[in-house]
Amino acid sequence: MVNGIVFDIREFSVHDGPGIRTTVFLKGCPLACRWCHNPESQSARPQVVTSPAGPRLAGTVYTPEELAGILNRQAAILKDNEGGITFSGGEPLTQAAFIARVIDLLDGLHVVIDTCGYGSEASFRLLLARADLVYYDLKLIDPALHRSFTGRSNRLILHNLRVMSECRTPFVIRVPLIPGVTDTDENLSAIAQLVSGLPGLIRVDLLPYNPAAGAKYAAIGRKFDPGYDEARPVNANLAVFQAAGVDARLT
Amino acid sequence: MDERLQRLKERVREGYYRQSRQTTGIDLLAECEREQLTWMQRSARLTRRQCEAERVVIEPDERIVFTRTLLEVPPIYSPEQEARLFSGRTMHELGPVNNICADWGMVLSQGLLRRREIAQESRARHAGDPEAAAFLDGAVETIDAVLGLAARYAAAARELGRADIAALLDQVPAGPARTFHEALQSLRILQAVVWLSGSYHVGLGRIDQYLEGYLRADLEAGRLNLASAEDLLAEFFISLNKDSDLYPGVQQGDNGQTITLGGVKPDGSPAVNELTRMALRISRDLAMIDPKVNLRISGDTGLDLLSLGAELTRKGLGFPQYSNDDVVIPGLAAHGYNLEDARDYVVAACWEFIIPGRGMEVVNIGAVSFPAAVDGALRAGPAAGDTFDGILSRVREGIAAQVNHLAGEYERLLLPPAPYYSILMDGCLEEGRDLSRGARYNNFGVHGSGSANAADALAAVRQFVFEERSLPLADLLEALDANFAGSEELRCRLADAGPKVGNDDERADSLLRWLFAAFADACEAYGRTGKGGILRPGTGSAMYYIWLAQGHPGMREPVVEATAEGRRKGEPLAANLAPSQGIRVQGPISVLQSFAKLDYRRICNGGPITLELSDSVFRDAEDIRKVAMLVRTFARLGCQQLQLNALNLEALLDARAYPERHKNLIVRVWGWSGYFCELSPEYQDQIIRRHMFQLA
Numbered sequence: 024m025v026n027g028i029v030f031d032i033r034e035f036s037v038h039d040g041p042g043i044r045t046t047v048f049l050k051g052c053p054l055a056c057r058w059c060h061n062p063e064s065q066s067a068r069p070q071v072v073t074s075p076a077g078p079r080l081a082g083t084v085y086t087p088e089e090l091a092g093i094l095n096r097q098a099a100i101l102k103d104n105e106g107g108i109t110f111s112g113g114e115p116l117t118q119a120a121f122i123a124r125v126i127d128l129l130d131g132l133h134v135v136i137d138t139c140g141y142g143s144e145a146s147f148r149l150l151l152a153r154a155d156l157v158y159y160d161l162k163l164i165d166p167a168l169h170r171s172f173t174g175r176s177n178r179l180i181l182h183n184l185r186v187m188s189e190c191r192t193p194f195v196i197r198v199p200l201i202p203g204v205t206d207t208d209e210n211l212s213a214i215a216q217l218v219s220g221l222p223g224l225i226r227v228d229l230l231p232y233n234p235a236a237g238a239k240y241a242a243i244g245r246k247f248d249p250g251y252d253e254a255r256p257v258n259a260n261l262a263v264f265q266a267a268g269v270d271a272r273l274t
Numbered sequence: 275m276d277e278r279l280q281r282l283k284e285r286v287r288e289g290y291y292r293q294s295r296q297t298t299g300i301d302l303l304a305e306c307e308r309e310q311l312t313w314m315q316r317s318a319r320l321t322r323r324q325c326e327a328e329r330v331v332i333e334p335d336e337r338i339v340f341t342r343t344l345l346e347v348p349p350i351y352s353p354e355q356e357a358r359l360f361s362g363r364t365m366h367e368l369g370p371v372n373n374i375c376a377d378w379g380m381v382l383s384q385g386l387l388r389r390r391e392i393a394q395e396s397r398a399r400h401a402g403d404p405e406a407a408a409f410l411d412g413a414v415e416t417i418d419a420v421l422g423l424a425a426r427y428a429a430a431a432r433e434l435g436r437a438d439i440a441a442l443l444d445q446v447p448a449g450p451a452r453t454f455h456e457a458l459q460s461l462r463i464l465q466a467v468v469w470l471s472g473s474y475h476v477g478l479g480r481i482d483q484y485l486e487g488y489l490r491a492d493l494e495a496g497r498l499n500l501a502s503a504e505d506l507l508a509e510f511f512i513s514l515n516k517d518s519d520l521y522p523g524v525q526q527g528d529n530g531q532t533i534t535l536g537g538v539k540p541d542g543s544p545a546v547n548e549l550t551r552m553a554l555r556i557s558r559d560l561a562m563i564d565p566k567v568n569l570r571i572s573g574d575t576g577l578d579l580l581s582l583g584a585e586l587t588r589k590g591l592g593f594p595q596y597s598n599d600d601v602v603i604p605g606l607a608a609h610g611y612n613l614e615d616a617r618d619y620v621v622a623a624c625w626e627f628i629i630p631g632r633g634m635e636v637v638n639i640g641a642v643s644f645p646a647a648v649d650g651a652l653r654a655g656p657a658a659g660d661t662f663d664g665i666l667s668r669v670r671e672g673i674a675a676q677v678n679h680l681a682g683e684y685e686r687l688l689l690p691p692a693p694y695y696s697i698l699m700d701g702c703l704e705e706g707r708d709l710s711r712g713a714r715y716n717n718f719g720v721h722g723s724g725s726a727n728a729a730d731a732l733a734a735v736r737q738f739v740f741e742e743r744s745l746p747l748a749d750l751l752e753a754l755d756a757n758f759a760g761s762e763e764l765r766c767r768l769a770d771a772g773p774k775v776g777n778d779d780e781r782a783d784s785l786l787r788w789l790f791a792a793f794a795d796a797c798e799a800y801g802r803t804g805k806g807g808i809l810r811p812g813t814g815s816a817m818y819y820i821w822l823a824q825g826h827p828g829m830r831e832p833v834v835e836a837t838a839e840g841r842r843k844g845e846p847l848a849a850n851l852a853p854s855q856g857i858r859v860q861g862p863i864s865v866l867q868s869f870a871k872l873d874y875r876r877i878c879n880g881g882p883i884t885l886e887l888s889d890s891v892f893r894d895a896e897d898i899r900k901v902a903m904l905v906r907t908f909a910r911l912g913c914q915q916l917q918l919n920a921l922n923l924e925a926l927l928d929a930r931a932y933p934e935r936h937k938n939l940i941v942r943v944w945g946w947s948g949y950f951c952e953l954s955p956e957y958q959d960q961i962i963r964r965h966m967f968q969l970a
């Protein structure tokens with residue numbers, strides 16, 4: 024049976040979907056976004072995080088039964104409060120078989136998948152079949168820029184977007200606003216054009232830049248080198264979405 | 275909030291009213307000595323002279339008047355005399371009756387003149403009982419003093435051309451209040467005189483119950499609409515902040531001016547009404563320290579009311595504090611409270627459940643230190659062949675010894691007469707008995723402090739010393755004695771590796787439950803106190819979470835050094851019901867699940883589960899609703915009491931560095947909220963540490 028590696032389980036994560044939910048943060052991500060604020064989520068191996076509060080080993084390996092068992096202990100509470108479980112990361116797609124098994128073992132809980140969309144179509148379909156809602160990140164539409172800021176091509180991401188829409192799984196597009204990178208008018212209107220009218224689209228959330236993005240790098244012995252100007256105010260251009268008839272909001 | 279209210283609030287925050295204060299107080303001692311007054315007479319004389327010495331302050335835009343101008347409550351005995359009076363006796367805190375709640379509804383509806391008649395009728399009945407007669411004479415003297423004060427305010431108002439104020443004061447507090455406005459004005463003066471008389475932690479109780487009739491009548495008759503009623507209530511709330519810097523407390527803000535909203539009526543029907551919601555809205559919009567809001571809820575309370583509570587929480591004042599009727603009422607009933615009274619409970623200064631008008635309870639005679647009991651048990655037992663059960667039985671003995679010691683001290687409790695407070699209570703006048711001699715309920719409350727630390731310590735000992743056998747008890751004791759010097763690795767193992775309370779982990783939670791059961795057993799075994807009441811065990815810590823770790827002059831409780839859950843000497847214990855400081859938990863649901871396992875029927879002195887949420891959690895209406903659901907979950911899981919704090923770490927750090935920029939930053943400290951910048955540094959640091967952990 025396939026095991027999973029998780030770097031945190033956080034209860035009452037209010038911004039990861041409807042109701043009271045618990046978010047499972049899976050460890051390991053194929054991208055390496057320059058602005059990643061969870062650098063400990065990128066490697067798929069356990070690693071030591073050091074902080075003034077003392078060292079901590081991030082990365083626990085679970086069998087699907089173990090993780091489902093932990094989550095099911097609060098199933099009644101989560102259901103009572105319109106909530107459920109969100110699988111986030113890192114990147115859930117890299118552990119799709121594990122997550123699919125965990126979801127099958129859950130006690131009928133509402134499931135949100137929070138993904139960057141980078142993975143094989145087969146893995147993605149495993150999750151789409153089981154998700155009630157998907158949070159889907161779109162960062163950059165220009166392939167070259169995408170590669171340069173995340174380390175990977177966006178081809179799979181754009182392909183999986185269409186797959187998701189064809190499956191009619193409801194989804195929310197999330198766009199991290201990175202100053203001078205993703206928040207350009209060109210990029211935002213390209214995103215608006217791309218998602219406009221897609222079946223299943225609920226809305227687009229623009230995520231304001233998190234100035235604490237670099238806070239955790241030192242704790243895992245890395246240097247934060249964003250390659251853009253953190254201090255520059257972001258361009259939260261909602262108008263381009265409006266023009267394309269897309270419900271967008273700044274969260 | 276309109277401009278007028280804004281101005282009233284600003285004036286309070288700027289300390290504007292201080293300019294009216296008198297620099298010299300009254301000297302009562304010479305008079306008391308000259309006339310050779312008894313203690314009862316001195317107490318009544320104190321209220322009278324304070325009322326007489328008060329100067330009238332009426333600001334042109336005020337609609338509810340009374341501003342305190344006397345800085346102090348003067349002594350009625352010299353220190354030597356006081357020492358003699360209390361020799362061999364126990365003084366509770368500062369001495370005077372405190373931390374109870376009057377039957378405000380009764381006094382507002384009767385008026386002082388009716389209370390005076392009742393006193394005189396009783397005086398006639400008790401003619402042959404000199405003690406009763408002396409008390410009733412004192413009570414009448416205090417009533418006349420308040421009437422005189424109100425008359426002077428009325429006359430001054432008339433002179434200032436404020437016929438509206440004069441008309442109010444012609445009616446109240448002498449007569450029954452007829453309108454919402456009159457009721458608030460009456461309450462303002464009646465309560466202020468309690469403070470002037472030297473009593474403190476003067477709770478206001480269920481204002482949404484006893485004021486609701488006045489409001490409804492005014493709304494129905496068209497004398498008020500919702501907006502004008504809100505104006506009045508807001509002004510009343512603001513007025514409660516005028517004098518609060520003069521009130522005694524451990525830290526400023528710790529003044530016990532609480533209100534208790536919602537819940538059920540004495541007949542069990544739902545008590546939430548328009549005034550409940552209005553009080554929550556006003557408290558949210560004013561964002562001032564007083565009054566401190568308690569909200570009674572149950573598993574069935576609607577999310578709309580809880581959302582209003584969450585909006586108030588977002589203000590970062592540290593309230594409302596929630597009490598769960600589903601648990602509290604059966605708990606009180608199981609402790610001998612009659613059901614109607616139990617349903618009428620209010621929350622005292624911090625969290626203790628008391629009955630307005632009927633309780634002369636001392637809800638905080640001290641704290642049992644669970645960590646000290648565990649420490650003592652470990653130290654008594656490195657002898658060969660010791661078992662974990664052997665340790666537990668010594669912990670049980672240690673807890674009982676602490677309970678017996680505290681209760682023994684309070685067998686010698688001496689409360690000064692309180693003739694004025696007595697007229698505000700049920701039955702004192704009628705029965706000719708001063709409040710200090712007791713009321714219907716005369717129980718003592720004992721805090722149970724450091725419970726999570728102690729449970730974690732026991733869990734670690736069970737696992738490492740007895741199950742894994744990886745740590746000889748003697749080695750553990752040696753490390754504790756050395757405050758973990760040279761054994762940091764062991765300390766980390768104790769702190770991180772074992773089961774912890776707050777993670778819904780039965781290995782630790784079962785020990786927590788066991789500790790409180792042992793505590794409840796000890797209180798039950800003690801039986802009746804000399805005051806005829808029982809001991810109520812509770813889950814609070816008050817300031818003991820620091821005192822028990824660092825010591826405090828004059829405290830009766832034992833101090834504990836380094837402890838077996840990996841806590842270093844001097845580091846604070848967990849406050850109230852919370853996980854030990856510095857341990858990681860998965861989140862608030864697990865914490866609630868851990869504390870839901872306690873048998874609250876046996877522990878009913880109160881003491882909240884303390885949860886801190888970053889203020890970033892509360893962004894929009896949807897988030898507010900989720901916080902409301904979290905509170906509902908607390909109730910549905912069967913927990914007893916909850917204190918929910920919204921904190922902003924940057925604000926706290928900046929406030930420590932630049933206090934002048936953050937004069938209005940309010941934080942919850944233990945049972946109360948205070949201005950962060952006015953707290954002493956160790957409390958500031960403790961709050962910051964608590965917060966940093968939460969973000970880690």
Ligand code: SF4
Pocket residue numbers: 052053054055056058059060061064065112113114139
């Ligand atoms: S996709 Fe998310 S987790 Fe992965 S590198 Fe980018 S920001 Fe980090």
